[in-house]
Amino acid sequence: MLTIEKMTVGPIATNCFIAADESSGDCVVVDPGSDAPEILKRISSKGWQLRAIWLTHAHFDHFGAVASIMKKFPQLPLGLHSLDFPLYQAGGGAKSWGISVDCSHEPTTWWNHTSNLHLGHMQFDILFVPGHSPGHVAFFQPESGTLFGGDVLFKQGIGRTDLPGGSHDNLINSIRTQFLPLPEDTIVYSGHGEDTTIGYEKHANPFLA
Ligand SMILES: [Zn+2]
Numbered sequence: 001m002l003t004i005e006k007m008t009v010g011p012i013a014t015n016c017f018i019a020a021d022e023s024s025g026d027c028v029v030v031d032p033g034s035d036a037p038e039i040l041k042r043i044s045s046k047g048w049q050l051r052a053i054w055l056t057h058a059h060f061d062h063f064g065a066v067a068s069i070m071k072k073f074p075q076l077p078l079g080l081h082s083l084d085f086p087l088y089q090a091g092g093g094a095k096s097w098g099i100s101v102d103c104s105h106e107p108t109t110w111w112n113h114t115s116n117l118h119l120g121h122m123q124f125d126i127l128f129v130p131g132h133s134p135g136h137v138a139f140f141q142p143e144s145g146t147l148f149g150g151d152v153l154f155k156q157g158i159g160r161t162d163l164p165g166g167s168h169d170n171l172i173n174s175i176r177t178q179f180l181p182l183p184e185d186t187i188v189y190s191g192h193g194e195d196t197t198i199g200y201e202k203h204a205n206p207f208l209a
C-alpha cells in the first residue's frame with residue numbers, strides 16, 4: 001500500500017512528498033525543495049527507510065534540500081532527466097531569487113534511461129512531460145491511481161512556461177498526451193497548491209478548455 005506524506009516547504013511553498021510502501025517500509029522523497037531536517041525527521045518518525053530521491057524537474061524549489069539529505073545518505077540514488085541537468089547545474093533558477101543552492105551532488109539515476117521504477121513492491125511509470133522545463137517528468141503509480149505531477153498541472157492551473165527552457169505548446173501537449181488519458185480518479189499531487197484529480201481538471205481547468 002502506498003502512503004503519502006505531504007510537506008509544503010521553502011520560499012515558494014513547494015510541495016514535497018514522502019512516498020512509502022508500507023509493506024516493505026521503503027520510502028522515497030519526491031522533490032525535496034527545502035527543510036531537509038524536517039523531511040528526515042518525518043521519515044524516521046514513521047520508521048521508514050529512505051531509498052532514493054526522485055526529482056520531477058530541476059527548479060531549485062524542488063531540489064534545494066538534496067545536498068543536506070545527501071550529506072547524511074551519500075549513497076542515496078538521485079534521479080533526474082538529463083534534459084534538466086543543465087538547469088540543475090545552473091542552480092535551478094535560485095539566483096534570480098537571491099538564494100544560493102548546493103547543486104554539487106550530481107544525479108545518479110537518469111529518468112531517460114530508466115524503464116523500471118520501483119518503490120518496495122510497487123511499480124511507477126515515468127511520464128515525460130516537458131514544457132515547464134525541458135526534462136520534466138511525472139511519476140504515476142497505476143494501482144493506487146497516484147500521480148506526482150510536479151509543476152505541470154495544478155488545480156485549475158498549469159505550470160509557468162516563461163522560465164528558461166519553457167514552452168507553452170509543449171506543456172499543453174504533455175498534459176493532453178500523458179495526463180488526460182489517465183483514469184479520471186487519478187489523484188494529482190502537484191508541486192504547488194492543493195491536490196486535484198484528472199477528472200476534475202478535464203472539466204474545470206480553463207487552460208484545457
Ligand atoms: Zn518548477
Ligand SMILES: [Zn+2]
Pocket residue numbers: 012014059061062151191192
Ligand atoms: Zn515549483
